[in-house]
Amino acid sequence: MDRAELTTEQVLKRDIPWETYTTTKLISGTGLQLLRRYDNRAESVRAQLLDDDGPAYVQVFVSILRDIYKEETVEYVLALIDEMLTANPKRARLFHDKSLANEDTYEPFLIKLTTHNLTTFRLLWKGNWFIQEKSCKILSLIVSARPKTQDGVVANGESSNSKAKLTTIDDVLKGLVEWLCTQLKKPSHPSRGIPTAINCLAALLKEPVVRSSFVQTDGVKLLIPLICPVSTQQSIQLLYETCLCVWLLSYNEPAIEYLATSRALPRLVDVVRSSTKEKVVRVVVLTFRNLLSKGTFGAQMVDLGLPQIVQSLKAQAWSDEDLLEALNQLEGGLKDNIKKLSSFDKYKQEVLLGHLDWSPMHKDPLFWRDNITCFEENDFQILRVLLTIMDSSTDPRALAVACFDLSQFIQNHPAGRVIVNDLKAKERVMKLMNHESVEVTKNALLCIQRLFLGAKYASFLQV
Template sequence: MICFVSRLFTGSALSPVHNDTREKYSAKLVFGSMEPAELTTEQVLRRDIPWETYMTTKLISGTGLQLLRRYDKKSESYRAQLLDDDGLSYVRVFVSILRDIFKEETVEYVLALIDEMLTANPKRARLFHDNSLADEDTYEPFLSNWFIQEKSCKILALIVSARPKSQDGPVSNGEASNSKRKSTTIDDVLKGLVEWLCAQLKNPSHPGRGIPVAVNCLAALLKEPLVRSSFVQADGVKLLTPLISPASTQQSIQLLYETCLCVWLLSFYEPAIEYLATTRTLPRLIEVVKSSTKEKVVRVVVLTLRNLLPKGTFAAHMIDLGLPQIVQSLKAQAWSDEDLLEALNQLEEGLKDNIKRLSSFDKYKQEVLLGHLDWSPMHKDPLFWRDNINNFEENDFQILRVLITILDTSSDSRALAVACFDLSQFIQHHPAGRIIVTDLKAKERVMKLMNHENAEVTKNSLLCIQRLFLGAKYASFLQV
């Protein structure tokens, strides 16, 4: 059943259509006319659908007809009351119509009803997961080749997001164990959605609504681990970056907010963070937070920056881009959101800590590169090594290579002792320290200093060798 998904979301269901006419035909499929920009939900809901005819042809039941007569064309408050009283019955009717009726105008109409129902109260999406629908495939009606992509994508995103966590297994919708009919799997639904959403971000089928609809759905779906994984694999992260730019109109502000919300959700996923580090996402986020006055936009960007701060080299880049000063400026403004104020304080403290660490490492780096090694406090400070150990990886372990060169070339006993000590500290604190130092051919150089005339050099060279051999002995012990 789910074999439809990939070809329908990617548009290959239109393959019999000549390439020159495919785009026009696709527009008609999505929006119901050759001029999609003119068709709105309000226009669709003004249609009169011949429900009685469908009952005569047995496409809907008598009970279904009664429910539709009570619901259709009624006021919003009256429909809300009907849904509160018997929402499950209406979900059954809507799903059965989408499954059994193929007339485009009717499909558009029912999708508009469902969209209206869920937009008014997204919690109603839980109705699609009621236990009484265990034998119903409530995803599949939105995945057939006649569905209206925009509405179906939005509705699917809401329904999937509202599903109980117990449905995280291979089969969605709580399929009964004795069911003979294969149900649409949640993995296939999500992967199909991601493919379609990425396609919209790359080449929207509607110039005005394609990208906003895709971003809106992603903002609802990226809390799902599978969606994050599929989105990263589809190279979707870089598609969001161009959308992060200062906005002025209400529509563009909403798109910016939802785009930043997507990035915030991705900032909880390590593979996505690696992708973000290779794009211009960070400078764009900082430019937005610097110029935006919309509180919800500032909040989601600040929360994202707070998440990224301890990752990789983001902190150094943030400092280079002037974020500490921007945070101070933001704190001086009158924000009402307590979460935003707390996040600003945390971001400020985190930046201050990183400035201190970077400053101390810069001092250390300068000391090493000049060859003027001395027992300054940072050498024997465990916090310095713990907080800066990854900085030693810069420029293909440049600092380590210089330390090893000092062992070969320096005649200063103090510099030799400190260099040996620093190598021992690196071995102790870096997960692969022993292997890296060994690969850099440091062991032979350190061993030569074990017979040095200076006791301080002898002591620290011995310490370094002990840590090298201790690591090797421990490794061989684990292999036994």
């Protein structure tokens, strides 16, 4: 059978010859006794054994993973641990019991390479998919369950009476993040690699240190393509956990800076506009609330039509009180942003995002008269973006508005014709004279007339 498709239930049907390992001293006599009591027992019996002597069983499992390399046995023990933690995730705390202070519970998943001081995960990197998937899940749970102190985190292997240098939590977190990013780039399993990585990330990114490591590893960009409207139950769960990761990253300033330059916000807006799953809507709205006051996010949200979407969401029957509260807060914040935005700020956001439409300001003479000098900012950045839209946009409305705005600049700026000619706009506008859209050709003609004939005469030709 293909090991990539193994299930925990199938693996646990195996009969492992534990006695063989005692003859080679890979398992102690005490370990064998514990295994005989535990193996192939009912879940209720196993639960009682873990309640009575959990740390001892953890020690046996860890020692087997550390000392035994036979694939079938490694898979079996990982399945035992997975079953134990699935039944009760709080059992991950057993790996941090004081009686195991000198036991490196992370080491079975790791092997230290001496070259370049790099840490490579033995089971994560070297094992088959079953081993990789279970190791990632188990390791993430163990890491998340480690004890915290007021001064920070108590890292495994840092006991004051420990003589051996054990695996540090920094090693584990760094290696885990690297493996997860690798799965997002090139999954080990075609259908389960990415969902497994996202599921573990959603748990690990609750910790600030993991957020920083994930950002430094350039992992944020790997999440963006996964933010898109979905329909199947499996893809809904993946979307939810991806959005949960983005929400957790919205508490990290470097991550926010990356999100600001990516397509994350428009994608999140598309998701919240089309999603009917309450948990998805909730986590996206909470993300918006976090980002609203950061940089230009507020202005972008207004431009992307989020105020109207929030109104629509508020009219729906949601059971989650946190979601309702977040929608109210988001609505208030968006209203404040609309008030703060000057007409030129709104115009600038519209142009920079490439979402040109016939909003009132374009044909308002007062807008052009009052804001014409603002077009000089950043070496006529807005004009340059308008020309880029003419070159690259396939939207006839955007092309028509760009031509019209360029003609308005020529008409209203004292040196408009000279500046636009210096930017080599004529050739670009001329190409649009033959556009299939009447709206585009009409406004391209107006722009050319103002370039050639001057503002006063061209104004008489405007339709």
